[in-house]
Amino acid sequence: MLKQQVLDTIKKNDLIKYGDGIVVGISGGYDSVCLLHILYSIAEEFSLKLYPVHINHMLRGKEAMRDEDFVLAFCARLGLDATAVRTDVAQKARNEKISLEEAGRNARYETFKRIAAEKSANKIAVAHSRNDQAETLLMRIFRGTGPEGLKGIEYKRDNIIRPLLDADRAQIEEYVGSNGLKAITDSSNLHTDYFRNRIRLNVLPEINRAVGTDITENLLRLSKIIVADEDFLRYNSELYYEKAVLVKRESFIELDLRVLAPLHRAVGSRVLRQAFIDASGVATGLEYVHVEKLLQLVSDGRTGAGLDLPLGCRAVKSYNSITIQKQEDEKTEKFEYCLKLPGHTEINILNSRINSEILNFNNTEQCKAFIGRQKGIYKEFFDFEKIKNKLDINKDFQPVVRNRRDGDIFKPLKANGTKKLKEYFIDIKIPKNRRDGFPLIAINKEIIWIIGNKTSDNYKVTDNTKSVLMISYEQLD
Numbered sequence: 397m398l399k400q401q402v403l404d405t406i407k408k409n410d411l412i413k414y415g416d417g418i419v420v421g422i423s424g425g426y427d428s429v430c431l432l433h434i435l436y437s438i439a440e441e442f443s444l445k446l447y448p449v450h451i452n453h454m455l456r457g458k459e460a461m462r463d464e465d466f467v468l469a470f471c472a473r474l475g476l477d478a479t480a481v482r483t484d485v486a487q488k489a490r491n492e493k494i495s496l497e498e499a500g501r502n503a504r505y506e507t508f509k510r511i512a513a514e515k516s517a518n519k520i521a522v523a524h525s526r527n528d529q530a531e532t533l534l535m536r537i538f539r540g541t542g543p544e545g546l547k548g549i550e551y552k553r554d555n556i557i558r559p560l561l562d563a564d565r566a567q568i569e570e571y572v573g574s575n576g577l578k579a580i581t582d583s584s585n586l587h588t589d590y591f592r593n594r595i596r597l598n599v600l601p602e603i604n605r606a607v608g609t610d611i612t613e614n615l616l617r618l619s620k621i622i623v624a625d626e627d628f629l630r631y632n633s634e635l636y637y638e639k640a641v642l643v644k645r646e647s648f649i650e651l652d653l654r655v656l657a658p659l660h661r662a663v664g665s666r667v668l669r670q671a672f673i674d675a676s677g678v679a680t681g682l683e684y685v686h687v688e689k690l691l692q693l694v695s696d697g698r699t700g701a702g703l704d705l706p707l708g709c710r711a712v713k714s715y716n717s718i719t720i721q722k723q724e725d726e727k728t729e730k731f732e733y734c735l736k737l738p739g740h741t742e743i744n745i746l747n748s749r750i751n752s753e754i755l756n757f758n759n760t761e762q763c764k765a766f767i768g769r770q771k772g773i774y775k776e777f778f779d780f781e782k783i784k785n786k787l788d789i790n791k792d793f794q795p796v797v798r799n800r801r802d803g804d805i806f807k808p809l810k811a812n813g814t815k816k817l818k819e820y821f822i823d824i825k826i827p828k829n830r831r832d833g834f835p836l837i838a839i840n841k842e843i844i845w846i847i848g849n850k851t852s853d854n855y856k857v858t859d860n861t862k863s864v865l866m867i868s869y870e871q872l873d
Contacts, residue, residue, distance in 0.1 A: 398563055398571045402434050405562045409551040412559075417445040417517035419508050422471070422478070424450070424463045426579040427523035429470065430568045431560050433577060435521060436474050447515045448478040451504050453485040455496070459583060466580050481507050497590055505556075512555070524549050524558045527565045530612040531595045533619055538595075542684065543626055548619040564612070633666035640667055642772075645871065647722035649675045650773065654716060657694055665691060668720075672709060675720040681706040694718060700808075700850045702824055710830075712849065714773030719848070723830045732798035735837065737783075737865065741797060746835060748871050750797050754780055755864045763864060767857065770866070776845055778855040780865040786839055793840050797847075799832050806843040808850045817843055824849070837867060 406412050420435060422428040432448055439446055450467040452460050464480050471478035489499035508520045529548050536545040551561055560568065572579050588594045604610050636659060643650035649671040656664060668690045672682045686705055693703050697713045704710050708723045731745045741750040757763040767777050787793055804817035815823075821831050837845040845851045847869045857864055 398430075398567050399434055399437065401562060401567075402559050403438070405551070406559050411552055411557040412442060412444070412519065415443045416519050417447065417512075417515060418519040418521050418557075419447045419449055419512045419515065419517045421504060421508060421520070421522045422448045422450055422467050423523075423582065424467045424470070424580045425523075425582060426565070426568050426572050427525055427528075427560060429577055429579040430563075430571050431521060431523040432471070432474075432476075433575065434559070434571075436476070445515075445517070446476055447511065447517055448476050449508060449511050450478060450480045451500075451507055452480060452482040453500050453503070454482055455485055456582075456584060463580055463582065466578075470578075479511055481511075483507065497592070508556075518555060520556045522556060522558055523560050525560050525563050525565055525568060526616060527596075527612065529561060529619065530615045531592055531600065533615045534595050534599060535591060540684070543622055543629075546619060546622040547626055548616075548623075629662055629666060633663050633670065636663055637667045637670050641671075642717055643719075643871070644674065647675055647677070648719065649721075650717050650719045652717055653694065653713075656718065661691055664694065668694070671720045672705060675722050676705075676707040676709050677722070678707055700824070702826075710826075712773075714848075715771050717773045719773060730799060730801075730832075732796050735795040735797050737780075737795060743797060743835065746871075748835070748869060750837075751868045751870065753866045755866055756862065757864065760859045760861075763857065763861065767864075773848055774870065775866065775868040776851050777857050778844065778851070778865045778867065779857050779861045780863040781861070782855050783839070783844070783865060786842075790840075795837065795839050795844070797835055797837055799834060799836060801841070803841050804836075804838070804843055805841055806846070806850075807853045809853045809856060811853055817846075820846075835869065 412418070418435065420428075420432050422432050432446070435444065435446055438444070448467070448471045450464055452464045454460060456463075464482075468478050468480060483503045485496060485500045485503055488503055489496050492499060492502075494502075505520075508522075512518070512520055533546060533548050536548075549558060549561065551558055584590070584593075588597060600611070636655065640651040640655040641649065642652050651667070651671055656667060659667065665687045668687060669682055672686075672690075673679050682705065689703055690705075690711055693701060693711060693713050697703075699713060699715055702710055702712045705720070709720055710723055711718060711720045729745070731743070733741055733743055733750075735741050735750060736752065738752045738754050741752075743749065755766075757766065771777065783795065787795070800817055805814050806817045806820050807814040808820065817836075818831075826834075834849070835847045836843050837847065842854070843852060844855055845867065
């Protein structure tokens with residue numbers, strides 16, 4: 397009966413195909429013995445190549461060696477050549493400053509993946525059951541997970557498959573016994589030092605006693621409901637993410653606030669999370685508190701406001717967009733290029749270009765309307781007459797695009813006074829290792845525009861402006 401149930405799970409979730417090579421994790425416990433035996437029983441029908449792998453964590457002395465010997469003997473009786481790998485998990489935990497549980501899990505999957513590559517196997521099968529699923533859900537709830545975490549363990553993720561995920565522990569034990577098989581019990585499974593063991597041995601039984609029923613089925617039903625809802629939200633979030641992306645390149649994402657700001661927070665938070673993943677290159681690290689601050693930056697943050705994020709990323713809000721960028725550690729060498737007004741200025745060191753154009757408008761309303769439509773994080777507008785007057789006063793001055801220099805000064809838009817550029821960078825919390833990477837539009841030591849950030853109050857467009865200088869910055873392919 398269990399074998400047919402597992403076959404139904406395999407078929408329903410497309411876990412195995414004809415001719416697959418499968419690394420099978422086997423500890424010697426009931427779950428993994430059951431998994432390997434069922435896969436062995438269908439191996440000929442599906443033309444499967446099975447590669448059992450046992451990880452000796454070297455934590456339990458003679459008992460760990462007993463487990464290893466049991467697994468090797470069991471696999472030999474099935475005619476399978478098992479691989480036993482000994483890993484000092486305690487040392488790994490100390491080296492990586494993580495818990496024994498996490499170190500053990502990492503060691504297992506690292507080994508499974510390595511051996512799969514060596515054997516040219518395309519799948520890794522592990523023996524999680526529906527009881528493991530219920531325990532995992534409770535663990536995540538207690539740790540403060542969101543809806544994504546309540547989806548629980550997946551039947552298939554990348555090349556990792558879990559054919560026993562619909563089977564409960566009682567069915568597994570009955571299968572092992574009725575097929576004349578043996579399994580061993582890891583004594584550490586009875587210790588409450590580990591979080592999962594406390595959930596299994598203490599918390600779940602106490603909850604069951606309190607509510608008068610086994611809540612496993614209710615937890616699994618909750619997970620299935622969440623999976624359906626999350627799939628819907630994920631699909632819609634992906635659509636809005638595609639609409640919101642203005643610029644996407646390595647370590648840099650720019651999102652359109654006109655698309656992002658009106659979104660429901662459930663969708664908006666997922667769009668921002670995906671932008672962080674694409675900018676950082678890592679799927680983890682952004683926690684609830686960071687997402688909340690990003691949503692607040694989108695809704696209430698002032699133009700130019702920034703937010704430091706994990707993994708060396710920073711979000712910055714502009715007029716019509718928000719950027720998330722991974723900060724680089726490398727120091728940018730000094731550069732300076734004469735700015736053509738009007739015209740195009742190539743910035744070879746940054747593989748980018750500055751475009752400038754002088755515009756004249758019939759009236760203030762027409763000017764404001766145009767700027768409102770065009771302004772963005774990489775496009776700004778200035779009073780050209782003020783810039784021209786500055787250059788006329790001192791013929792030695794010329795507008796340039798460059799990175800920072802000692803003595804640079806800046807008067808941010810709407811600020812009361814002038815301050816050193818260094819102080820401004822400190823105020824807006826730009827890390828020291830990023831400050832040389834900002835291209836600046838400058839006249840002598842006076843900064844007109846920190847590209848991608850604020851402009852100078854001294855050259856802002858006013859109701860009296862007759863001639864407007866439009867400057868845009870673009871990254872070249």
